[in-house]
Amino acid sequence: MDIYAQRQTCMSKTMERKGFGGPRNFGPREMTKTVCSDCGKECEVPFKPTEGRPVYCRDCLPKHRKPRF
Numbered sequence: 001m002d003i004y005a006q007r008q009t010c011m012s013k014t015m016e017r018k019g020f021g022g023p024r025n026f027g028p029r030e031m032t033k034t035v036c037s038d039c040g041k042e043c044e045v046p047f048k049p050t051e052g053r054p055v056y057c058r059d060c061l062p063k064h065r066k067p068r069f
Contacts, residue, residue, distance in 0.1 A: 036060055 031044040037054035049055045056064055 038063070 029046040031046055032048050033042060033044050034049050034055050035041070036043050036057035038056055038060040041057050041059075043055075043057035045055055054064075
């Protein structure tokens with residue numbers, strides 16, 4: 001194993017130990033029932049909606065997202 005590969009292995013082990021990357025388990029998410037601002041269907045979201053900001057269901061969200069580059 002060359003020195004670069006050894007360094008990468010050491011760095012990844014350090015990151016695992018410190019909690020960087022890898023799978024995380026925060027437990028079950030608390031879901032909040034709300035109504036989609038676009039279609040009016042009842043849906044559940046993994047956050048508490050902020051008053052005055054729209055909330056979209058799974059079907060409507062892609063229509064309102066900005067395209068990724």
